[in-house]
Amino acid sequence: MTRPRGVVVVTGSELVRGERTDRNGPFLAAELLRLGIEPARIAIVGDGAAELEAALREGLEADLCVVSGGLGPTHDDRTVQMLARAAGLELAVDPELEAEIEGFSRRIAERLKRPYGDFAEGVRKQATLPAGALVIGVAGTAPALVLGRNGSAVVVLPGPPPELQRLWPAALESAPVRAVLSRARVPDRRALRFYGASESTVARALAEAGGEADGLTATICAREFEIHVDLVAEKDARESADRLASALRERLGEYLFAEDERPVEALVLDSARELGLTVATAESCTGGLVAARLTSVPGSSDVFRGGIVAYANDVKAAEVGVPEELLARHGAVSPEVAQALAAGARERLGADVGIGVSGIAGPGGGTPEKPVGRVYLHAEGPRSGLARELDLGGDRAAVRARATAAALHLARALLAQIRDKGA
Amino acid sequence: MTRPRGVVVVTGSELVRGERTDRNGPFLAAELLRLGIEPARIAIVGDGAAELEAALREGLEADLCVVSGGLGPTHDDRTVQMLARAAGLELAVDPELEAEIEGFSRRIAERLKRPYGDFAEGVRKQATLPAGALVIGVAGTAPALVLGRNGSAVVVLPGPPPELQRLWPAALESAPVRAVLSRARVPDRRALRFYGASESTVARALAEAGGEADGLTATICAREFEIHVDLVAEKDARESADRLASALRERLGEYLFAEDERPVEALVLDSARELGLTVATAESCTGGLVAARLTSVPGSSDVFRGGIVAYANDVKAAEVGVPEELLARHGAVSPEVAQALAAGARERLGADVGIGVSGIAGPGGGTPEKPVGRVYLHAEGPRSGLARELDLGGDRAAVRARATAAALHLARALLAQIRDKGA
Numbered sequence: 134m135t136r137p138r139g140v141v142v143v144t145g146s147e148l149v150r151g152e153r154t155d156r157n158g159p160f161l162a163a164e165l166l167r168l169g170i171e172p173a174r175i176a177i178v179g180d181g182a183a184e185l186e187a188a189l190r191e192g193l194e195a196d197l198c199v200v201s202g203g204l205g206p207t208h209d210d211r212t213v214q215m216l217a218r219a220a221g222l223e224l225a226v227d228p229e230l231e232a233e234i235e236g237f238s239r240r241i242a243e244r245l246k247r248p249y250g251d252f253a254e255g256v257r258k259q260a261t262l263p264a265g266a267l268v269i270g271v272a273g274t275a276p277a278l279v280l281g282r283n284g285s286a287v288v289v290l291p292g293p294p295p296e297l298q299r300l301w302p303a304a305l306e307s308a309p310v311r312a313v314l315s316r317a318r319v320p321d322r323r324a325l326r327f328y329g330a331s332e333s334t335v336a337r338a339l340a341e342a343g344g345e346a347d348g349l350t351a352t353i354c355a356r357e358f359e360i361h362v363d364l365v366a367e368k369d370a371r372e373s374a375d376r377l378a379s380a381l382r383e384r385l386g387e388y389l390f391a392e393d394e395r396p397v398e399a400l401v402l403d404s405a406r407e408l409g410l411t412v413a414t415a416e417s418c419t420g421g422l423v424a425a426r427l428t429s430v431p432g433s434s435d436v437f438r439g440g441i442v443a444y445a446n447d448v449k450a451a452e453v454g455v456p457e458e459l460l461a462r463h464g465a466v467s468p469e470v471a472q473a474l475a476a477g478a479r480e481r482l483g484a485d486v487g488i489g490v491s492g493i494a495g496p497g498g499g500t501p502e503k504p505v506g507r508v509y510l511h512a513e514g515p516r517s518g519l520a521r522e523l524d525l526g527g528d529r530a531a532v533r534a535r536a537t538a539a540a541l542h543l544a545r546a547l548l549a550q551i552r553d554k555g556a
Numbered sequence: 557m558t559r560p561r562g563v564v565v566v567t568g569s570e571l572v573r574g575e576r577t578d579r580n581g582p583f584l585a586a587e588l589l590r591l592g593i594e595p596a597r598i599a600i601v602g603d604g605a606a607e608l609e610a611a612l613r614e615g616l617e618a619d620l621c622v623v624s625g626g627l628g629p630t631h632d633d634r635t636v637q638m639l640a641r642a643a644g645l646e647l648a649v650d651p652e653l654e655a656e657i658e659g660f661s662r663r664i665a666e667r668l669k670r671p672y673g674d675f676a677e678g679v680r681k682q683a684t685l686p687a688g689a690l691v692i693g694v695a696g697t698a699p700a701l702v703l704g705r706n707g708s709a710v711v712v713l714p715g716p717p718p719e720l721q722r723l724w725p726a727a728l729e730s731a732p733v734r735a736v737l738s739r740a741r742v743p744d745r746r747a748l749r750f751y752g753a754s755e756s757t758v759a760r761a762l763a764e765a766g767g768e769a770d771g772l773t774a775t776i777c778a779r780e781f782e783i784h785v786d787l788v789a790e791k792d793a794r795e796s797a798d799r800l801a802s803a804l805r806e807r808l809g810e811y812l813f814a815e816d817e818r819p820v821e822a823l824v825l826d827s828a829r830e831l832g833l834t835v836a837t838a839e840s841c842t843g844g845l846v847a848a849r850l851t852s853v854p855g856s857s858d859v860f861r862g863g864i865v866a867y868a869n870d871v872k873a874a875e876v877g878v879p880e881e882l883l884a885r886h887g888a889v890s891p892e893v894a895q896a897l898a899a900g901a902r903e904r905l906g907a908d909v910g911i912g913v914s915g916i917a918g919p920g921g922g923t924p925e926k927p928v929g930r931v932y933l934h935a936e937g938p939r940s941g942l943a944r945e946l947d948l949g950g951d952r953a954a955v956r957a958r959a960t961a962a963a964l965h966l967a968r969a970l971l972a973q974i975r976d977k978g979a
Contacts, residue, residue: 150586172572177581352569424844431952448906
């Protein structure tokens with residue numbers, strides 16, 4: 134028995150033109166996977182009628198099709214109209230829905246001091262539904278819909294990601310979607326995350342450990358030096374998954390840093406919290422990204438004290454206490470200055486653990502001795518520290534992102550060392 | 557005459573599962589648009605043979621189809637095989653390509669101290685091409701290909717975004733792609749960017765100014781409080797585009813802040829540079845994101861002196877010089893503290909313009925008086941300042957991103973005021 138097949142159709146001309154990156158496709162695909170439905174395709178199309186209709190027609194072949202966007206009041210919002218055409222359904226105004234949208238629109242009209250007549254056509258358009266569609270909620274003037282068809286279902290949601298995410302649970306509660314979910318089998322998922330091993334090393338270990346089996350898929354995915362191995366097991370393949378995970382732990386134990394999905398910044402904060410330690414940063418080339426990732430975690434304020442972005446050299450000296458003599462002798466991009474930044478972060482910001490970053494993000498500023506991409510990292514604890522030198526590829530954004538990830542992993546390693554050795 | 561139609565097919569199981577956000581689709585779509593080819597669809601599929609073949613089959617109907625990923629040595633890298641099947645072409649090993657990939661693989665085998673025999677099968681697979689395919693470059697062991705078919709073209713590129721972007725120019729130089737580009741008409745594009753006006757205000761002004769016309773499309777796109785209006789005009793609609801742009805300038809002049817694509821952080825740095833002023837930041841809830849956006853711009857170091865992420869209250873006092881009495885009386889999240897942060901950033905970091913941010917990013921920490929999403933911003937110059945209070949919706953990440961954008965716009969507005977009034 135195969136899992137139900139899911140397709141996501143995202144519409145928006147700024148998305149298909151690459152002017153904005155779609156966030157709904159990844160959200161919905163991850164949701165489908167979680168629910169035991171195979172995300173088979175994400176199609177991004179503009180607001181042209183023919184392209185949208187073709188994408189919807191293909192979506193209708195899936196067990197569950199989720200559509201985002203194209204529900205607005207204007208002529209180029211065509212999702213409902215094209216869905217009706219693709220599904221061969223009549224369109225009709227839903228009087229109850231029209232009254233609800235009219236109420237909302239009258240308030241807008243009043244606020245804008247415009248006659249309601251200007252809105253009436255758009256309201257009628259937004260209250261027009263394919264025969265048999267259920268309204269599961271409204272975002273502003275845009276209705277969210279579910280349509281059942283011979284055991285399969287189509288969900289239509291508004292494009293703005295917060296609205297889409299707010300209305301998604303109501304779609305899951307609807308009868309047509311529940312009918313599809315009743316045929317889904319939620320797989321057993323295991324994540325193993327490695328740091329410091331290459332993708333090919335992990336791939337080889339996976340193959341040597343037996344690799345995929347019936348009902349067990351293994352994907353390897355590299356991001357910012359982390360290698361994520363994702364094992365997805367059907368019910369009768371759970372033992373195979375256990376065996377594979379054990380074998381990977383044995384072969385790559387030194388690189389294994391997590392078996393859950395917490396990002397590295399959360400692991401740093403959790404480790405520090407368990408040890409009763411606080412953290413601070415002093416960054417040069419990453420320009421605040423390390424602090425930004427640490428503070429992206431809710432509740433970080435009990436561990437993270439603060440950070441200094443020391444871009445100018447005299448800021449490094451005055452605010453972080455990096456000795457001027459050190460800057461003159463070794464240069465701002467040096468292991469010595471990275472250590473002084475980490476030590477200064479501890480001292481100036483009153484933290485137990487300091488993270489220091491200094492490097493050349495490019496595109497300018499490189500020398501033969503210290504090329505673009507050279508980064509020095511230092512994590513300094515109460516009684517010990519760890520240092521790292523990197524030569525990173527890619528453009529300015531890539532160098533900064535990779536240096537940030539590496540700095541967080543260095544702090545994670547230091548905290549693990551403190552926990553294990555008390556040092 | 558319609559523009560040539562372009563389709564992007566992205567393959568990667570971690571992408572279709574929503575575990576990673578695709579970057580190649582937006583890059584390639586923006587490239588197609590720039591070259592005068594209509595980006596009609598971005599399809600993201602996994603590595604399953606049937607889904608990939610179906611997506612490629614649809615891609616082959618376009619004038620230009622660009623495929624990313626699925627070129628590796630393992631069994632689940634199926635792009636070349638499925639492309640040959642969809643196009644009805646024979647597959648054969650290319651001896652020259654095999655020799656090149658073999659050389660690379662032998663070096664890897666040596667480094668890993670493994671027999672080359674382990675790699676031979678993968679090398680043969682990666683050197684196997686559909687009849688008539690041109691090799692335009694190699695990324696590691698993965699070849700990039702172009703295939704011409706009756707005036708249309710298929711480009712196959714490796715999945716890692718830096719490799720894809722490196723090999724893309726070679727694809728554009730190939731004869732089959734040049735044949736498609738010769739039929740493309742590069743449209744005239746105009747961007748107008750507004751800040752502080754709602755999307756519906758801009759939409760209304762656009763409609764009142766005449767709106768779209770034959771050969772002229774106008775898209776409105778909101779992101780982080782900015783409203784971008786994009787006018788795309790065919791050759792004979794340039795005058796209509798000029799008229800529409802003028803009318804928008806007239807109606808919405810007070811909100812218009814740019815007519816190019818530079819991000820607001822670049823506008824802040826450019827304005828400051830022109831005025832000979834330096835900039836520094838002191839952030840609480842945005843946790844370094846304002847500094848990170850400013851330092852994301854190459855060459856920012858001549859304007860940006862540094863920043864302080866003052867998370868703990870005593871860091872606000874000790875490092876930024878926010879008076880303890882102010883913190884006690886008004887609370888850390890207050891207009892007074894935002895102003896003190898901006899003033900402290902100027903003074904402590906020796907900058908002409910200071911940006912201060914204090915707020916409640918959530919999910920915890922809100923009160924009835926100061927709910928989650930409340931943010932106070934302050935930009936302080938040598939002789940004047942600007943303040944702003946915001947109540948932002950969305951989750952922690954959304955509040956932080958929107959507060960960051962608003963802080964940068966406040967600094968931009970202050971710099972514009974200094975330029976215009978010398979104050």
